[in-house]
Amino acid sequence: MTGAEYLSRALDAYGVSAVFLVPTSLSATLVTMERETEIKRIVTHGEKAAAYMADGYARATGRPGVCMAQNIGGANLAAGLRDAYLGCSPVIALTGGPYEYSRGRNYYQEIEDFPLFKPVTKSSRQVLDAQRLPDQLDQAFRDATVGKPGPAHLELAGHTGDTVENQTISAELPAPQPRSVPGMRVAPDPAAVARAARVLREARRPVIVSGGGVRASGASSEVVALAERLGAPIATSLNGKDTVPGDHPLAIGVPGLYARASANEIILEADVVFYVGSQTGSQVTLTWQVPPTSTQIVHLDIEPTELGRHYPNTIPVAADARLGLAALLDALSDADPSRTADWVARTRELGCRWRDRLADRLDSEAEPIRPERLASELGRLVPDNAIIVADTGHAGMWTGGYLDLAKPGQGFLRAAGSLGWGLPAGIGAQIARPDAQVVVFTGDGGLFYHLAELETAARWKVPLVVVVNDNRSLNQEINPYTVAYGGSLGGRHHELWHFEDLDLSRVAESLGVTGIRVTRPQDLEPAIARAVAMNGPVLIDVVTDIDALAPKGSAQRATV
Incomplete structure (x- = not known):
């Protein structure tokens, strides 16, 4: 089959239902999509918008969103991946690249866009021959969905990717299997769970912060169940805002920079803060002031390099959020939520004060x-x-x-x-x-x-x-x-x-x-x-x- 036929059929097998692009990009692939798949081909008015649409698609489903641009639009598409990279969103970017004969010859509209993708992707690779399309496409989808999600980029030879899509290859199509986040669930080390459980059990003023990793893992019910078992107020990052019902008795809102003032006040009084699926970046911590860096932290995240990165006094648990929380629920089966009743009452008082102060505006x-x-x-x-x-x-x-x-x-x-x-x-x-x-x-x-x-x-x-x-x-x-x-x-x-x-x-x-x-x-x-x-x-x-x-x-x- 041609590279175009392989690409359209493989994207269909991976569960892609729409692609977002500015013409002209992968034209033969788009025609094959029309003839052989139900994939929607959404033409936008700019490459950044195409990347943002793919990003919204990915965040709404957990499945990689796909965006495309020809060589001349590569820089704009790369700029649009910034938000997906910062938001840990699985986006696949497909761009054209120079022809073998045109590279470095002042060819019309041609510059070397490939280096622009490195800082805004988890991986960026060049496909110079269609024979490498199957393994490189598969790897891009794995890069986007395994571990901490994020964008992956493939530059296909030819200004519109036409060199690769017009070549003939012999390859097995992937079995129909939607790719989604989490691409792989990693179980926690039992010893790490035991250490974290001990600190959480002994805490007098614990707070849980539920992040975007909870959302990606589908672990909302587990994080709420753990908060109820511990009698721990539960905040969310903006990425994790929908992981905790806003009217839950233990919910305290979003802390940090784009925050509810009472959420910051509560975290500043906590003796242990448990971050789940959160990078503990500057926004959710107000540049690491809420809580102060001296605070005892328990941190559960699928990305080991984030654990203890900003808070030195951290008990780390490297795991998928759902599996890690399930293990902690088992380890804390004997926890007594009544021991934090005074703390919960205090947090509710601070929340009520905040609402009272703003009643005239609300x-x-x-x-x-x-x-x-x-x-x-x-x-x-x-x-x-x-x-x-x-x-x-x-x-x-x-x-x-x-x-x-x-x-x-x-x-x-x-x-x-x-x-x-x-x-x-x-x-x-x-x-x-x-x-x-x-x-x-x-x-x-x-x-x-x-x-x-x-x-x-x-x-x-x-x-x-x-x-x-x-x-x-x-x-x-x-x-x-x-x-x-x-x-x-x-x-x-x-x-x-x-x-x-x-x-x-x-x-x-x-x-x-x-x-x-x-x-x-x-x-x-x-x-x-x-x-x-x-x-x-x-x-x-x-x-x-x-x-x-x-x-x-x-x-x-x-x-x-």
Whole structure:
């Protein structure tokens, strides 16, 4: 068969249901997909958007998302993999590369893109001959799904990959078997489990932090069961936000930078913090201040190099989250949750204080609308099968601190740092999960990055809902610009963060998407109900307060 026939059939066997691309890339492969598979071929308006859609697809399913670009688009595709790499998302990137005769000869549009993929992938390889396509493709899928997930890249010879796809090869097709995360489950060392169990059993003020690894492992029920057995309050990273029901009695919210203030206060009082499936990076720990690096840590993660990386006083357990938690549940079968009753009461008190301090904003009837109310209402109003896809910056802060998801079927995906990720990632997630209702939460600043992808959603009739926190600005930049101007905004500061006051619902309509504009808090509920009931993409333009700034996390301890 040809390389194109092998590639399309192999992707089908691996369980790929959609690929995302900017033409022209792997043209013969795409034609073979149409003739022999049910794989959707989603043409986007930019390579970064294609990578973000593949990323959203991967995070929504746990199966690798596939994106493609020709040689000239390689640099843009590599830039789009940054978020997948930071967010530990299994994405397969396929790009073209130089011809043998063209390399280094000032060929039109040709540069050496291959080195750009090294810092944003787990592996990046060149396929110069179609005979190597079977083993290299298989290895890319294994790299993306085994251990800590992440992107893998293959550069196929020929500007559009045509050298490889047009060659003839003799190879066995892989057996039909969807590839997914976790690609391999690693059981823990019993001795490590015993050490961790002893520390957790003796803790007087334990806190569990459930990370994205819990989500990837499908270990939500196990981490909640362990919290209940220990009587331990349980926080989540943003990547793990949907691993713990927001209304669980032990849930304390998201700590760190994009945080709920009371979650930081609670962790600062803990005597043991147990991280599960978390890299303990700067965001979830507020640059390693919450908790301080002197704190006793228990750390369970599938990636051994993360264990003790930031906290020297760490009891490490290298394992898949589900298997590791199951082993700890067995080891802690005699744990008495009543011994931490006073600690649990204290954490609830701090949580109630936080809500009381914010009650006037959460229930505000102000116009323009307060984002605190928008985010909290969103959690209450989305359907039971909703997947919230949150952009970074203020969108991540508002949803991290103020949005709760309580239904078992609800999910949460968040940008790992790339503003504008939300819309294309949401499209990819909705294509991957037609059984779910994807709701994107972004700001107008984030929306503008890939606004043209609304046309992609309209063209494919992708039934997602996009909720825009429209404050006519990049107002998250107010604080840094205030500092830069010497303590108070002056001069022509508005040039640096103000936008035109646009009706984004009309912009959406011009791109084939139903638009709804909301200016009053009481109109949020009917707008979301209407959007969810429609079978097609809908954008809800929510006019919010330009002066409302999301609070960043603090390392301040609570008063007694």
